[in-house]
Amino acid sequence: MEKVGSLDELAALAVTRAPLYVRFSAGPDADAAEASRDHESGCELPGLSVNPLNPEPWFDRPPVQWVARQLVQYAHLDQDGRFAWVLTGRVAGRGPDCEPLLADVEPVAAVSGAVVREARDLYARAFDAGDDGT
Numbered sequence: 001m002e003k004v005g006s007l008d009e010l011a012a013l014a015v016t017r018a019p020l021y022v023r024f025s026a027g028p029d030a031d032a033a034e035a036s037r038d039h040e041s042g043c044e045l046p047g048l049s050v051n052p053l054n055p056e057p058w059f060d061r062p063p064v065q066w067v068a069r070q071l072v073q074y075a076h077l078d079q080d081g082r083f084a085w086v087l088t089g090r091v092a093g094r095g096p097d098c099e100p101l102l103a104d105v106e107p108v109a110a111v112s113g114a115v116v117r118e119a120r121d122l123y124a125r126a127f128d129a130g131d132d133g134t
Contacts, residue, residue: 001028001085001107001108001109001110002108002109002110003109003110003111003112004086004109004110004111004112004115005112005114005115006115006118007064007067007068007115007118007119007122008064010053010067010071010086010109010111010115011062011063011064011066011067013053013086013108013109014053014054014055014063014066014067015054015055015063017088017108018054019052019054019088019091020052020053020054020086020087020088020108021050021051021052021053021086021087021088021089021100021102022050022051022053022070022071022074022084022085022086022087022111023048023049023050023051023084023085023087023102024074024075024082024083024084024085025048025082025083025085026081026082026083027083027085027110028085028087028105028107031048031105032105036048036049036101038095038096040096041096045093045095045101046092046093046101046103047089047090047091047092047093047100047101047102047103047105048087048089048101048102048103048105049095049097049099049100049101050087050099050100050101050102051070051071051073051074051099051100052070052100053066053067053070053086055067061126064122065122065123065126065127067119068118068119068120068122068123068126069123069126069127071084071111071115071116071119072119072120072123075116075119075120083110083111083113084110084111084115084116085107085108085109085110085111086107086108086109086110086111087102087105087106087107087108088102088105088106088108089102089103089104089105089106090102090103090104091103
C-alpha cells in the first residue's frame with residue numbers, strides 16, 4: 001500500500017479515482033481479520049464504516065477542502081494504533097450514522113499523521129473561520 005505524503009496529493013487522488021473512501025482503523029489486515037459490528041446493537045455490519053473522499057458535485061470549493069473536511073470528521077480516531085487509510089470497494093449498505101459500509105475492499109494508500117494534521121489546519125482556516133480558507 002502506497003503512502004500519501006500531502007493533503008494536495010490526497011486531493012489529487014480523490015479527483016482522479018472514484019470511488020474512494022477513508023477509514024481510521026488498525027489497517028486493512030486488522031479489518032479483514034474480524035467482522036465489523038454496530039457498537040450499540042451488537043449487530044454485524046455488512047461492510048466497513050467509511051467516509052467518502054470524492055468531492056460531491058455541489059461542493060463549489062477546492063477539492064482539497066472537501067478532502068480535509070472528510071478526514072477531520074473522524075480524525076479523533078487517529079490514536080491507539082489506528083491510522084487513516086484510503087480504500088475502494090462496493091457499498092453494501094449504510095451504517096447507523098448513515099455512513100457507507102464498504103465490502104470487497106481494496107486498500108489504496110495509507111495517510112500519514114502529518115497529512116491528517118495538515119487537514120486539521122486547513123479545516124480550521126476554511127470552515128471554522130467561516131471563510132473560503134484561502
